[in-house]
Amino acid sequence: MKHYLFLHWQSARIALVKILRQPVGSLLSLAMLSVAMALPLSLYLTVMSVQDWVGKLTATPQITLFMEQSAEEADIAAVGSALKHHPRVKGYTFVSKKQALTDLEKRNGLNGLTEGLDANPLPDAFVVTPTSLEPKQLELLQKELSGLPMVEEAQFDASWAKRLYGMVDLGKHLTLFLALALGVALVLITHNTIRMQILARRDEIEVSKLIGATDSFIRRPFLYHALWQGLLAGLVAWGLTSWLVAVANPAIAEFAQLYNEQVELRGLAPLELALVLAGAVLLAMLGARLAADHHLRRVSAS
C-alpha cells in the first residue's frame, strides 16, 4: 500500500515538474482556464453580496401611509387608533405635513422652499412597523392599510428591495448558466491539452503497452497533469477574483455612501474555495480521462 502511494506520488510529482518545465504552453492553457473560471466566480460573489445587502435592507421593513390632502384632524385620529389596535402593527409614528416640510427644508438646506406655493404640498403620514417580516404578510397588511378611510396610499418601503430580490434571482440563474457553460469549456480545454500530449507521446505509449503497461498506468501521468492544471487554474481564478474584489470594493463603498448604504463585495469563504478547487480538479480529470480513453484505444499494441 505504501509502495502504491509512493508510485502515485511519483507520477504526481513528475506531472507537476513537466508542467513547470514548459512555462509557455502551460501558462497559456492555465490562463485560459483560470479566466474561464474567474468569470462565473466574480458574478457569483457579486450576486451573493447583493443578496446579503438586500437581506439586511428588508430585515426591518416599514410601511408608510400617506393621507389625502383633504384629511382632517378627526380622520388622522381615526387612522391612528385603527393602527393602535391592529394586531399586525407593532408600532407607528405620525409625521405631520408641517413636520415633513421642516424636515425637508432642513435636510436640503433650503429655507423658504414653499414661499411661492399657496399651501404645503406634502401629505400627513404614518410610518408603520409591522409585526411579521414575512413578504406575503407584509403585502396583505399593505393592502389592508391602504383601504383605511382617507388614506391615499400605503407604500411598502422595501418594495423596490423586492424588485432587487428578483434581480438577484436572475443573477443566480445567470451564474449557474455561466458556470455550467464554463464547466463544459474546462472539460473541453483539458481534453484538448491531454489529446496533444498523448499524440506527442505516441511512441512511448505504444512501447509501454508492448512491454506490459496497464491502461491505468498509461493514463496516470495524464490524469495527474489534469489534476495539477485544474488545481492551479482554480487557485489562479481565486487570486483573480480576490484581486477584483479588492479593487472594486472602495469604489462600491464610495458609491453606496451617497445613498447612506454600506455595500461590500465579499471574497470566497474557505468552504466555497474548497468546492471550487474540487470541482475544477474533477472536471479537468474528466476531460483528461475522456481524451485518454479515446486516444489510447487508437494506439495499438494488441
Next chain:
Amino acid sequence: MIQFDQVTKRYPGGIDALKNLSFGIETGEMVFLAGHSGAGKSTLLKLISGLERATTGNVMVSGHNLSKLRRSQLPFVRQHIGVVFQDHKILFDRNVFDNVMLPLDIIGFDRREAARRVRAALDKVGLLGKEKVMPIRLSGGEQQRLCIARAVVHRPAVLIADEPSANLDRAYALDIMELFKSFHQVGVTVLISAHDETLMEDYGRRILRLKEGQFTA
C-alpha cells in the same frame, strides 16, 4: 513452460499465419525458431507474449491459458516475459538508461533498486559506459544490446527474441547469440527466431522450423 495446443492464427483478411500448431518448450530450455520471411515466426512469438491472440486452440505460458485470459489481464502476462522486438521499439527521446528503466517503471519498482538493476543489465550487455548516451548515437549492434538489456532488466523467466541477429554482421551476431546463451545458463527459458539457420546449427539446440504456418521436419 510454453505449450501450444492446436493453435491457429487467422489475421483479418483471411490469412492463416499459423495452422493447427502443437508443441511445447520446457522450463529452462533454449529453442530456435527458423523459417523464411512470412513463415509465421513473429506471429508465433506474439501469441506467447500476449500481443496477439489465437483464433482457435490454447496457448499456455507458465501455467496461464492466454486464450482464456481477459484482455485486461494480458499486461500482467507481458510483465513476466522479456521480449526483444524485431523492430527494436527503442525510444529515441530518452537516453540508454531511461530506455532500460521503462519496464521497471511499469512494474512499479522502487527507484533506487530499479537503478541498480538497470546498471546490472547494462553491464551484462556491455553498455554500462553508455548509460547517458542517446540511442541514436549507438551502432546497430549496440542498439540490439540495448533492446536485450530492456528485455532482461526485470529478470523474466521467459526471454523471446524476434530475429535479434538480423542486419548484424556474423561476428556481432555470434556475440549476441552468446549473450542469449548466458541467460539460458542461469535458468531463463529462451526462444530465438531467425531466418538464417547457419547461426543456430553451432549450438546444438532444438530447432523448430516453420513454413507457411506449419512445422517442417
